[in-house]
Amino acid sequence: MPVTLKEVAERAGVSRSAVSRTFTDGASVSDKMRRKVEKAARDLGYSPNALASSLTTGRTKLIGLISNNFHNPIFLEVFDLFTRALQDRGLRPLLVNLSDETDPQASVRMLRQYSVDGAVVASSTLPPGFSKAFRDAGVPVVHSFGRYSSTPQVHVVGIDNVECGRMAARTLVARGYRKIAFLGGPESATSTQDRYSGFFSELGAHRGLTTSYSFADAYSFDAGRREMLRLLRAAPAEAYFCGDDVLSIGALSAIADSGLSVPEDIGIIGLNDMEMARWENINLTTIHQPIRQIVTSSIELMVAMLDEPDRYPEARIFPCSIVERGTLRPLC
Amino acid sequence: MPVTLKEVAERAGVSRSAVSRTFTDGASVSDKMRRKVEKAARDLGYSPNALASSLTTGRTKLIGLISNNFHNPIFLEVFDLFTRALQDRGLRPLLVNLSDETDPQASVRMLRQYSVDGAVVASSTLPPGFSKAFRDAGVPVVHSFGRYSSTPQVHVVGIDNVECGRMAARTLVARGYRKIAFLGGPESATSTQDRYSGFFSELGAHRGLTTSYSFADAYSFDAGRREMLRLLRAAPAEAYFCGDDVLSIGALSAIADSGLSVPEDIGIIGLNDMEMARWENINLTTIHQPIRQIVTSSIELMVAMLDEPDRYPEARIFPCSIVERGTLRPLC
DNA sequence: CGATTTTTTGCAACCGGTTGCAAAAAGAGG
DNA sequence: CCTCTTTTTGCAACCGGTTGCAAAAAATCG
Structure with missing residues (x-):
């Protein structure tokens, strides 16, 4: 009342x-x-009543925030940054957990029923087709952490995962590793696929290497740990490029359990540069992904689209860089 | 269109x-x-259009999900559980990040403007008065992880933090520790206060103990690490009851850096039993908090309130239990 | 088949606001 | 003080739905 x-x-x-x-x-x-x-x-x-007025003004200030990754701590930071950025601009995040449901149409319908002004897809695993469905339905959308393309069909903000894969490969080769492996995230994730292809395309340019790969079934500590435990039972490689930091940290835990040590026995390089990576007892060498910039830029794009819904789709790609810590042997 | x-x-x-x-x-x-x-x-x-119909039906199926903890990974799981549970019931979470703003009135006003059907306050740090403000404004509210009271003014679902403090104290004393300390979360958090008071009231019943306490400034890895590093520079206690698992894990990291070992030199007991606690290289002895049950029960209560807004406030308290792993010395 | 009951349908008012338009009020200028 | 502008205000229609009520249609029954 x-x-x-x-x-x-x-x-x-x-x-x-x-x-x-x-x-x-x-x-x-x-x-x-x-x-x-x-x-x-x-x-x-x-x-x-904001909702009543939205009827005539056509704006609800509601923004769908869609994610399918509720197990990777990095996403807690992502949610934190997104919700704050939205709130600062008077926008309200309507959170959508895509964990099971993966059909875009269901989400699109739901978000349209709530007349969201736009949608942010925050996922490094969903295919471009997913966010495209929003655009097709006339919902302004930006895909954060999405797959880079030179001809994007929706706004994409993120990194060039192929290039990151190359960067990891160059780094491992430069350290003199010869038995090199890729321990990826879920095989179906676009980020996994891109990192994989960049990694192996670069490795292919070098001779005398033994390479292998496998995939964890999620971007989570446990999945990384499980997969590394499995790998350790066979003959492990000399160095691994792990799908991301949580996988790396899970893998480190597995390696420690087996009595092996890093970087003496096995080298690890991750991707993300999450907070934990710089703890002294983890001290993970990794590729820094500029999360804050990605989020900020995504929101700027979203806000711009509210005024100009048919804005020409663009890809905003931020450079990554190696952060050298202690999980790879020194340069020879 | x-x-x-x-x-x-x-x-x-x-x-x-x-x-x-x-x-x-x-x-x-x-x-x-x-x-x-x-x-x-x-x-x-x-x-x-769900919003248009809400105008006449008076229900939006929007539920405010309010939290001020975006740094504790446990909350990613909490968000996951909440969003799924809500979605399963056709309800939509409107996420509110309270990180800076702490005045309840601002949140109440905002959520009323969006005509939410109810609000879930998910926080172990906010005082009961915060959720009370929602009730006073006629917004059905349940406070998850809130402070236990035998005469609650709003629905509270969580654990008895005082009892958890006692439990930790009994455990440490039983292991023969005599120099015992409390490494709490933020001093202003109700959960910290309650764990503190239970812990020391139980310790007070034993003689010959040396006790001390200090507080980390957040429930986060880094805060735990920082505080433990500080403690290690002075004369550390024999065993610590840490505010929660992330603080414990941060503390473990600090201890490892200092060349001391657990449980030989220092004992640690945490609270929450998060996923990481059972990693073999962490293997944290802790008090299990039944998060799933708390979330499920909170949502049940919320749903019940949608039909019966003036439902008499109740406190639903779930029992916790010690999970013995490897960060305390064995029973003597 | 006609009378009676039950179900289905449309009308019109309403939910809580916004907005174009014209009338009313205020201000400017001589 | 009287015009002419400019600003402020209220009327009424509208946004996209829902719902009580009565009329119309269908079903039931003797």
Whole structure:
């Protein structure tokens, strides 16, 4: 039983439009009127119904925030950054957990029912087709951490995973590793595929290497640990490029359990540069992904699209860099 | 430019009410009519505007999900569980990040503007007064992980933190530790206060102990690490009850860096039993907090309140239990 | 088959706001 | 003080749905 505009109008003895105008900025109201209305509103504890007004204005300030990764701590930081950035701009995140459901249409329908002004897909695993479905449905969308393409069909903000794969390969080769392996995230993830292809295309340019690969079934500590435990039972490689930092840290845990040590017995390079990577007892050599910039840029793009829905799709790709710590042997 | 009910009505050649009724379950529509309308709707790609209907029905199916902890990985799991549970029931989480803002009124106002059907406060740090503000504003609220009280003013679902403190104290004393300390989370957090008071009230019942305490400034790895590093520079205690598992793990990292070992030199007991706690290279002795049950129960309560907003407030407290692993010395 | 009951349908008002338009009020200028 | 502008205000229609009510249609029954 919240207070309505009509009640405020009656108490202030003015028309409903007058009340509406005092709460719409840019509308023409005299100071006298404004004071009268504000007084009445305060007395009654009125605050306008955002949803009702969205009916006529066509904007809800609701933004769908869609993710399918609720196991990788990096995403807690991502959620933190996204929600703050949205809130700072008066936008509201409607969170969608895609963990099981993966059909874009269901999400699109749901978000349209709630008339979201836009949608942010925050996932390094979903294919471009997923976010495309939003665009097709007329929902402004930006795909954060999505697959890089020189001809993107939707706005993409992220990194060039192929290049990261190459960078990892160059780094391992430079350290003199000859038996080199890729321990990827889920095989179906676009980020896994791209890192894989960059990694092996670069390795292919070098001779005398023994290479192999396998995939963890999720971007999570446990999956990395399990997969590394499995690898250790066979003959492990000299160095691994792990799909990301959580996989790396899971792998490190597995290696420690087996009595082997890093970097003496096995080298590890990760990707993300999450907070934990710099703990002294982890001290992970990794590729830094500029998460804050990606989030900030995604939101800027989203905001721009609110005014200009048909904005030409662009890819914003941020450079990554190697962070040298202690899980690879020194340069020879 | 989404399709509206009116357009569907015109295409099907029926009244708008007919269309509305086919999409409202429990409404009386003949099969013939239903088929006609559904056909037209399908042709046009219509789906009803949830916000418009909320105007008359008074329900948005929007639930505010409020948290101020975006640094503790345990909360990623909490978000995962909450969002799934809500989605399974056709409810939508509107995420509120309280990291900076801490005045309840601002959140209350915002969530009322969006006419949420209810609010879940997921925080072990916010005081009961925070959630009370929602109740006072007529917004059904449940405080998950909130402070236990025998006379709760709002629905509270969680654990008895005082009892957990006692449990930790009993465990440490039983292992023969005499120099015992509390490494709490933020001092202002209700969970910290309760764990502290339970811990020391139990210790007080034993003689010959040396006790001390300090607080980390957040429930995060880094804060735990920093605080333990500080403690190690002075004379550390024999055993620590850490505010929660992330603090424990941060502390373990600090201890490892200092060349000391666990449990030989220092004992640690945590609280939460997060996934990482059972990694073999961490192997943290801790107190298990039944997160899934807390979340499930919170949502059940929320759903019940949607039908019965004035339901008498209750506290649902779940028992915790010690999980013995390797960070305390064996029982003597 | 007609009368009676039950089901289905459409009308019109309403939910809580916004907004184009014209009338009313205020200000400017002579 | 009277015009002419400019600003402020209210009316009424509209946004996309829902719902009570009464009329129309269908079903039941003797």
